[in-house]
Amino acid sequence: MKPINEMKMTFLSRSANEGFARAAVAAFAAQLDPAVDELADLRTAVSEAVTNAIVHAYPDRLGPVTLTVKLYENGCVSVQVRDRGTGIPDVARAMEPLYTTGGEERSGLGFSVMQSFTDRLRVRSAPGKGTAVTMEKYIAPRVKGRV
Amino acid sequence: MQLELEREGGTLTALLIGELDHHAASDIRRRIDTAVLSCRCNHLRLDLSRLSFMDSSGIGLIMGRYRLMTSMGGRLTVENAGDRLERMIRLAGLDRLPVWNETQERNDACETH
Known part of the structure; x- marks a missing residue:
C-alpha cells in the first residue's frame, strides 16, 4: 500500500527536540482528522521513542535522529524513529515493562507506552549501528472519506 | 514548562503547567526537591x-518524589491525573500506591463493599 503523504525530518539528539518532534508529527497527522485522544496517544508514543533515542542511542554525544511519517488512505499513520547510535543488545529485554538502564528517574515504561498507545510496534536494532522503532496507529474515520 | 510552588503549613503544593517530558523533567525535579528540602514539608x-x-x-518524576518523601517520613499525593497518566500508572503496576488521590478513594470504596 502506498502512502498518500509522507514526510521525513532529521534533527540532533538534543532533548529540546522532544517537544518539536511530537508537535511536528501531530501537525502532519492532523491531515487525517484524528480525534483529540488519538492525537494525544500518538504524541505520547512519539515522545517516548524520540526520548529513547536521545537518552540511550547517544549517551555521551549528539547524533542524528530521523523521523519518517507516512499517512495511508485507510487512516493508518506510520511513524519511524531512527538513530545511528549504540543500538540495543537485547531488544526483547529492553521492551520488558519497567526495565531501564537510564537510572532511577527513568520509569522503564517507554516501550510499554508505545505498545499500549499505538496499534503496532516494531523494533529493529543492531549494536553499534542504531535502532529503528516503527509505530502504526489507526485513526478512526469521523466523516465520510478522507482527503 | 512552568512550576508554581505554594506552601501552606507542612504542605507544599507544586502546580505543573505545560508539557512534562524528559527535557523538562530534570529542571522541575531539581526545583521541587530544593523547595521540599528547604521548607521541611512533610506532605x-x-x-x-x-x-x-x-x-x-x-x-x-512521581516515583522519584515518592521515594524522596517516604525517605523523610513524609508523604506524596498526586492530584488530577488525567486519562493517559492513569493508563501509564496501570502499565507500571503502580495503581495500588497510596498517592493517587482519586484512584485511592475508589479502591477504598470497593474494598469496603
Whole structure:
C-alpha cells in the first residue's frame, strides 16, 4: 500500500527536540482528522521513542535522529524513529515493562507506552549501528472519506 | 514548562503547567526537591491539572518524589491525573500506591463493599 503523504525530518539528539518532534508529527497527522485522544496517544508514543533515542542511542554525544511519517488512505499513520547510535543488545529485554538502564528517574515504561498507545510496534536494532522503532496507529474515520 | 510552588503549613503544593517530558523533567525535579528540602514539608502535593502533555518521564518524576518523601517520613499525593497518566500508572503496576488521590478513594470504596 502506498502512502498518500509522507514526510521525513532529521534533527540532533538534543532533548529540546522532544517537544518539536511530537508537535511536528501531530501537525502532519492532523491531515487525517484524528480525534483529540488519538492525537494525544500518538504524541505520547512519539515522545517516548524520540526520548529513547536521545537518552540511550547517544549517551555521551549528539547524533542524528530521523523521523519518517507516512499517512495511508485507510487512516493508518506510520511513524519511524531512527538513530545511528549504540543500538540495543537485547531488544526483547529492553521492551520488558519497567526495565531501564537510564537510572532511577527513568520509569522503564517507554516501550510499554508505545505498545499500549499505538496499534503496532516494531523494533529493529543492531549494536553499534542504531535502532529503528516503527509505530502504526489507526485513526478512526469521523466523516465520510478522507482527503 | 512552568512550576508554581505554594506552601501552606507542612504542605507544599507544586502546580505543573505545560508539557512534562524528559527535557523538562530534570529542571522541575531539581526545583521541587530544593523547595521540599528547604521548607521541611512533610506532605508534597503534585497538581497535574494544568499539564497539557505528559509522557512516562512524568512517572519517573512521581516515583522519584515518592521515594524522596517516604525517605523523610513524609508523604506524596498526586492530584488530577488525567486519562493517559492513569493508563501509564496501570502499565507500571503502580495503581495500588497510596498517592493517587482519586484512584485511592475508589479502591477504598470497593474494598469496603
